[in-house]
Amino acid sequence: MPPRITDSHCHLDFPGLVEEVDGVVARARAAGVHRMVTICTRLRNLDTVKDLAARHDGVFYAAGTHPMSAAEEPMASVEELIALAEDPLCVGLGETGLDYHYTADSADVQQESLRRHIEAAQETGLPLIIHARDADADMASLLSEGHARKPFTCVMHCFSSGEGLARAALDLGFYLSMSGIAAFPKSGELRAIFAAAPLDRILVETDSPYLAPPPHRGKRNEPAYVVHTAQVAAELYGLSYEDFASATEANFECLFPRAAA
Template sequence: MTDSHCHLDFPEFAPELDAVVERARAAGVARMITISTRVARNGDIVALAERFPDVFFTVGTHPLQAAEEPDVSVERLVALSAHPKCVGIGEAGLDYHYDAAPRDLADRVFRTHIAAARETGLPLVIHSRDADADMAATLRDEMGRGRFSAVLHCFTASAELATTGLELGLSISFSGVVTFKNSGDLRDVARGVPLDRMLVETDAPFLAPAPHRGKRNEPAFVAHTARVLAELKGLDVDAFAAATSANVDRLFSKLPPRAGQGAPEISRP
């Protein structure tokens, strides 16, 4: 299994990071992608990925930090992405829930990351919260300027945005939110996402899945989310884990081959 989105550099993990990684391995998590929120902290993420062989990383500015890094450049992102363990750009996007940055600035920073993804060929990790219409419009506009690969991470948005993302060739990643009792609409969206476009993540340390809801999340807990999603897709959890890890391999193509790579062909509801 692969945790396609976590934040192992966050201070919540500092006191026991080795134990967190070991628990993930014991739970069957073969790889973790720790996602950047600030380009300024790239050195910390690089050091973390170099410390653990099964941890990889991205480079980018989260929309909540867009005002802190308004002048991040395509050239800077491209240069930092050359590290052999950097496998993606972002997370970047639009967040109208907190509106931490002026919307025009957030849009500009987001489009800079799209340009970097396009130039490098690395996938863009997209954050979108309460911004469905503008996100859909931006993605359509930018895809018309030149194709790029991307994932809508921690998807909690509308079925309409999911449809737009799928039509544009994007992948969709689900977090522990899909396990919550009040997330029936989100589970309906997940049922409709083709298996070969689906990823699973923790977004740790946030959004721990049931039965750990309310606690600090960690990569080992991705197994709980995977079980719920596997049931939605009518698969056993091993087949679901194999399929979604193969999806990660396709999207994050800079990742090195997994040991014993070669997931079996299965039907894709």
């Protein structure tokens, strides 16, 4: 059997995966991917995501309002977000964050949504799952300010931002998650950021159905393909695949203790 590893961030309810989710989960398990966290990005879809987790062993979920949807969705209250933590299959809050690449016009709404997610993470103890794009300065500021008020745990999902935001996140004790982007041939600068980070702060993910790593780049991604990103990461850290998988398993269980239990 291949070494066990976890896809810390995927979207099993998205088109391209949900239609054949049983096969997707089966292929993941055959590749050694024994756990997946499927992310609900719009709370209106929460029932579908909860059902997917309930029907498949080893599938957990996180829920929140994606920053690119923050202006389109009803603003979730802190109380609504806290209530999510009552379900033992809910292991995190988000993804939330800031995206100024496509939706800079809703920056104020995104920031308020992020503040509410931070407060909910502080109150529940569930880790926060952060999406950041072209918003490094504001992201570092909001995360640092929130953490100074009351500590919380966090992963910078699909990290592809600059060295400054990576250092700010690591200094707060947060984790960086490596997606297929880090395996792209032209992502040398991003790989250097990961290589400079402590191994005990690294997770791996697919963000499927997006961002498939080589040799599947340009095709629909799925959780089984996280092994390709992990193989690149293992080489980056000078480890065998088995040792890197073991390290990220320990990291995942530290950040997501509910999934570990």
